[in-house]
Amino acid sequence: MAKTINLETFKRFFRSEQTGGILLLICVAISLIIANTAAKDSFIHFLETKLGFGTVNYSILAWINDALMAVFFLLVGLEIKRELLEGELSSIKSASLPVIAALGGMLIPAGLYFVINRNQPTAAGWGIPMATDIAFALAIIAMLGKNVPASLKIFLAALAIVDDLGAILVIAIFYTNQIHFEYLAMAAGILLLLSLMNYFGVKRLVFYLIPGILLWYCIHHSGIHATIAGVLLAFTIPTNSTSNESPLEKLEHLLTTPVNYFIMPLFALANTNITFQKEMLSGLLSPLGLGIVIGLFAGKTIGVTLFSWLAVKLKWADLPSGAGWKHILGLGMLAGIGFTMSIFIALLSFSEPMHIAEAKFAILTASVLSGVVGFVFLAAVKEI
Secondary structure, three states: OHHHHHHHHHHHHHHOHHHHHHHHHHHHHHHHHHHOOOOHHHHHHHHOOEEOOHHHOEEHHHHHHHHHHHHHHHHHHHHHHHHHHHOOOOOHHHHHHHHHHHHHHHHHHHHHHHHHHOOOOOHHHHHHHHOOOHHHHHHHHHHHHHHOOHHHHHHHHHHHHHHHHHHHHHHHHHOOOOOOHHHHHHHHHHHHHHHHHHHOOOOOOHHHHHHHHHHHHHHHHHOOOOOHHHHHHHOOOOOOOOOOOOHHHHHHHHHHHHHHHHHHHHHHHHHOOOOOOOHHHHHOOOHHHHHHHHHHHHHHHHHHHHHHHHHHHOOOOOOOOOOOHHHHHHHHHHOOOOHHHHHHHHHHHOOOHHHHHHHHHHHHHHHHHHHHHHHHHHHOHHHO
16 A cells, blocks of 8 residues: 555656656756766767767757757647647737737846847847746746746746747747748648648647657757747647547647756756856956846846736736736846756857856756746735
């Protein structure tokens, strides 16, 4: 009986929202330890090891950031499509607040960063503080338990999904250097084929996933970041309005575990490797560091709260059931946990290793600050 109870406890833990965040945190810690020990050079050499053949011969780090992250964006795209068709974003009334709040949570941080870094060589990083790490943010909400209304978790998830869509558009439009139109034309042809299969009722996932690999290859060689292929593929996967599991829901269920428990922790392990130097503390006061920290912590809090307030005052939306303005303020703080997506955009923004290192440290600092302050504030809301 004891073994059964222990097994069930483990299963519940593995399925909980907290687990993905905990695994991410563990991988962040391991990556930081490696980066500050004698194992650093060996780890970097390992990540630079080439795998593949012909025109698909990339380093392990590139496979993680370009291929595995495309699977992550495929899952994000599936979630966005499902929410648009049947979830929190399926009607104007239900979508208004998370969409408007997410818009504020993107515009204000990007604006603050741009003002601070204007005419600086780091100005290209304005997209870094726009992103929210949904895994960490939802993990903290889950840890708060009954201290926050259940509707707040739904609101945060919807906000983060809209936030991810914004980040995807920013990457596709602003972080693309050179377009190779022949590959883009081939990608468009594959996308048309996938759309036609959806239109004519093809349901088997294999008929979407195999062309999806070719779509990834063409997008990768077109100059647009390869992860966009995941989102484009997701929007062609069929769904339905019945209670039967659709191909979209089936694929979403298949991807959730490997993405949350393998791909995202692996990305954190490979990309958080910050070698701490005393100059980094002063780097937090540089335009780059200030732009990220102020953008994520203050910008997200102000943007989410202010735009939510405007939406409610203008009667465009209602507050989540059982939630008050203190909850929205605390949720805005949690939205400042930019971690995974912010690091991803930082890697696209800069080529200078020192800028990347300073950006990672600032992202880590801002995310820890946002997470701790947001958790403490929301835990104390009942007592305020």
